[in-house]
Every structure is written in structure tokens, then in C-alpha cells.
Amino acid sequence: MNYANFHEVSSFSRASMNFMTLTKISSGGQISIPAKIRRRWQTKQLVLEDRGNEIVLHPVPADPISAAAGSLAGGNLDSDQLRAISRADDAAAEQRRYPKDH
Numbered sequence: 001m002n003y004a005n006f007h008e009v010s011s012f013s014r015a016s017m018n019f020m021t022l023t024k025i026s027s028g029g030q031i032s033i034p035a036k037i038r039r040r041w042q043t044k045q046l047v048l049e050d051r052g053n054e055i056v057l058h059p060v061p062a063d064p065i066s067a068a069a070g071s072l073a074g075g076n077l078d079s080d081q082l083r084a085i086s087r088a089d090d091a092a093a094e095q096r097r098y099p100k101d102h
Helices: 035-041 064-068 079-097
Strands: 009-012 017-020 046-050 055-059
Touching: none
Parallel strands: none
Antiparallel strands: 009 017, 046 055
């Protein structure tokens, strides 16, 4: 995407709302989240995820325990299986960050 001529983009559908805006990073490493987005997500905390080729911000619910209730229901995964999945995810992210071909 060419950000030189970037304009605010928003599109709506029945299932979701997409919104993208260009923001600057301050010399202190801070970014400003537009009020429209802050009001929509009503959160005071974000998780920053580095996916190697992009950065994704995830809103943290006010009560993360309640929000996660039932998220593993039916999965029947033990801690060793969850750890193996986490390691595989980490290895994939590392591969995206540092491809072996370069």
C-alpha cells in the first residue's frame, strides 16, 4: 500500500466495520488511537503483536477472565499440547521475521 497519498479509509458491512488511519509514532515511541476507535472498543489496554511483516493491536477486555471463559471448551488440550502449539506459532513468526532465503 502506498502511504504517501494515504487518506482515512472506512468501509461498512453487516458483519463488521473496517477502519484504517495513518498515525505517527512520537519520539517517545507513543501512538495516538483516534477517538472513533477508542469509543468502539472501550478499552484502556492493548496487546501489541509483532507478526514479522506487520504489527497488530488487540484490545484487552476489561475482564479478560470472563471474556476467555469457554474459549478452550471442547478442545481437551493438555498443557504439553498447548506448549507445542505455542512453540510452532513462535517458530512461524520467527521464520516470517528472518526468512532463510535472505
